[in-house]
Amino acid sequence: MFDGQDHVQSATDSSSQSAAARQKWTLTQDAFDKLLLMLGSGDRESGSQKYLEIRSNLMRFFEWRGCSFPEDHADETINRVARKVAEGEEILNSFGYAMGVARLLLLEIIKSRQREQSALTEMGTASEAHSDSDDGENRVTCLQSCLQTLSTENRELILQYYQGEKGEKIQNRKRLMERLRIPVNTLRMRALRLRERLQGCVEECLERA
Amino acid sequence: MAVDLNSEKLIAQYLLGELPEEQQIEIEDRAFEDEDYLTAITAVENDLIDEYVRHELSETERRKFESRFLASAERRKRVEFAKAFAKVAAESTVPKKIELTPRTVSWRESLEAFIRGLNPAARFAFAAIVLLILLGGAWLMTETLRLRTQLTQLQAENQSRQTERQSLQQQVETERRQNEELAARLNQEKQQREQSEDSLRQLSETAETTNPAPRPIIAALTLLPGMSRGAGEKPKLLLPENARLVRLQIGIDPEEPYQTFSAELRTVAGRQIWTRENLTARAHRGARAVGLTLPATALKPGQYELKLSGVAEGGRSEDIGFYYFDVIIRHD
Numbered sequence: 001m002f003d004g005q006d007h008v009q010s011a012t013d014s015s016s017q018s019a020a021a022r023q024k025w026t027l028t029q030d031a032f033d034k035l036l037l038m039l040g041s042g043d044r045e046s047g048s049q050k051y052l053e054i055r056s057n058l059m060r061f062f063e064w065r066g067c068s069f070p071e072d073h074a075d076e077t078i079n080r081v082a083r084k085v086a087e088g089e090e091i092l093n094s095f096g097y098a099m100g101v102a103r104l105l106l107l108e109i110i111k112s113r114q115r116e117q118s119a120l121t122e123m124g125t126a127s128e129a130h131s132d133s134d135d136g137e138n139r140v141t142c143l144q145s146c147l148q149t150l151s152t153e154n155r156e157l158i159l160q161y162y163q164g165e166k167g168e169k170i171q172n173r174k175r176l177m178e179r180l181r182i183p184v185n186t187l188r189m190r191a192l193r194l195r196e197r198l199q200g201c202v203e204e205c206l207e208r209a
Numbered sequence: 210m211a212v213d214l215n216s217e218k219l220i221a222q223y224l225l226g227e228l229p230e231e232q233q234i235e236i237e238d239r240a241f242e243d244e245d246y247l248t249a250i251t252a253v254e255n256d257l258i259d260e261y262v263r264h265e266l267s268e269t270e271r272r273k274f275e276s277r278f279l280a281s282a283e284r285r286k287r288v289e290f291a292k293a294f295a296k297v298a299a300e301s302t303v304p305k306k307i308e309l310t311p312r313t314v315s316w317r318e319s320l321e322a323f324i325r326g327l328n329p330a331a332r333f334a335f336a337a338i339v340l341l342i343l344l345g346g347a348w349l350m351t352e353t354l355r356l357r358t359q360l361t362q363l364q365a366e367n368q369s370r371q372t373e374r375q376s377l378q379q380q381v382e383t384e385r386r387q388n389e390e391l392a393a394r395l396n397q398e399k400q401q402r403e404q405s406e407d408s409l410r411q412l413s414e415t416a417e418t419t420n421p422a423p424r425p426i427i428a429a430l431t432l433l434p435g436m437s438r439g440a441g442e443k444p445k446l447l448l449p450e451n452a453r454l455v456r457l458q459i460g461i462d463p464e465e466p467y468q469t470f471s472a473e474l475r476t477v478a479g480r481q482i483w484t485r486e487n488l489t490a491r492a493h494r495g496a497r498a499v500g501l502t503l504p505a506t507a508l509k510p511g512q513y514e515l516k517l518s519g520v521a522e523g524g525r526s527e528d529i530g531f532y533y534f535d536v537i538i539r540h541d
Contacts, residue, residue: 057241061237063281064223064237065226066277066280067280067281069281070281071283099237099241135289136289139292140293142293143297147297159298162255162259162294165260165263165265180322181322182323188252189248190325192248192251192252198294199286202290203286
């Protein structure tokens with residue numbers, strides 16, 4: 001059963017990393033329970049599912065908007081919503097409300113662009129430092145190993161799906177659709193799932209190494 | 210939701226931060242309402258990352274990409290993965306010919322691909338249809354077997370009935386033959402009986418003729434042909450009072466061709482007294498006579514006329530002659 005303890009701690013940590021100065025209100029267990037009950041219309045279990053779905057979408061939103069800490073911003077958004085719920089505000093469309101709060105938070109983030117840009121520059125340097133040639137070689141080795149765990153059909157599919165440039169890539173995908181006799185959405189979904197699976201496999205492989 | 214190439218271009222512009230705020234909000238709202246659209250955005254995101262690591266983006270796009278995609282650690286991981294993937298894909302031994310020539314897809318692969326391409330609801334519906342088809346097939350097979358069994362039983366019953374019918378026909382035929390044989394035997398016995406009766410009658414007549422009974426109970430008279438009513442003395446039958454029978458011997462021409470005769474006895478006044486058919490003639494010492502026996506009580510004193518007719522072929526009756534006699538009661 002989902003208890004939200006990790007999230008409370010994570011939210012507290014992330015707020016210390018990004019917007020600690022702004023955040024005077026902290027998420028309590030009671031406020032989080034109220035939030036889950038509100039999201040699930042009285043059912044805490046379904047509220048937990050809804051919470052995870054909203055958090056995932058908020059992370060995507062901040063990622064698409066080019067934010068450095070999508071996960072932290074998502075948690076900050078949820079904290080602000082939880083605060084409103086704890087204060088007794090009635091929320092009818094929880095996700096729409098959360099997206100509204102997220103966009104306000106994004107405006108705040110944009111206003112502090114200078115500080116974000118500095119952080120980005122630092123992270124970029126750190127990234128370049130992180131992705132040295134040894135790490136790159138290890139990643140390739142892990143990927144080759146992970147590819148072998150796929151079936152021949154899936155291995156051919158993902159290699160052909162992402163093979164080629166621009167027009168050639170489009171033609172490859174059309175051929176795959178014709179060969180497998182599946183619509184574009186299905187092919188795209190299969191390729192995405194395989195890519196996510198491979199990436200997860202590679203990350204685990206690197207951690208073991 | 211299906212996304213065409215233009216939409217992918219629009220999504221790429223969104224991801225690179227090239228769209229106005231309103232359009233960005235529109236895309237985001239749609240993405241969180243439509244799972245297919247969300248998938249399309251992720252796919253375009255991956256393509257952009259691949260194009261970046263392959264140096265396929267323009268300089269402007271590259272700068273925008275770096276400002277957006279290299280900002281978060283999660284995305285940087287994806288970029289690192291894409292670099293490794295591009296290297297492995299370039300070294301991969303997937304033959305170009307196989308890529309260009311669509312390989313023959315077995316029905317099983319096609320079915321699997323088809324099922325994978327369905328959404329959960331469609332998969333459930335497909336499974337339900339397959340289940341229905343299987344159940345229907347099983348039911349049809351069971352029904353077919355049941356009907357075949359019934360057909361076999363009916364054929365056996367029909368065969369049994371035919372055999373029974375043939376047996377009954379044979380039985381009827383046998384009984385018919387037995388009936389015919391019985392009828393033939395009956396006819397034969399009837400003929401034999403008639404012959405016996407004739408023989409008995411002849412014997413009786415012979416016995417009467419050859420052994421005239423002295424007893425007074427039978428009176429006899431012989432009538433000769435050629436005697437008319439008014440011609441002289443007519444024959445007289447002296448009838449004793451206690452006589453029981455009268456025996457008339459009617460003489461005929463020996464050349465008469467008839468086999469059977471009939472006799473009709475009347476009074477002179479024309480009243481019919483006695484008739485007899487199927488009489489036969491008997492020859493004796495060159496003469497022929499027809500015998501007629503009748504009860505004595507039929508005759509009263511007086512004059513009588515007897516007409517004798519011959520029965521020709523075809524049953525036609527022809528008169529032969531008329532005989533006249535008187536009856537006188539004798540009182541002893």
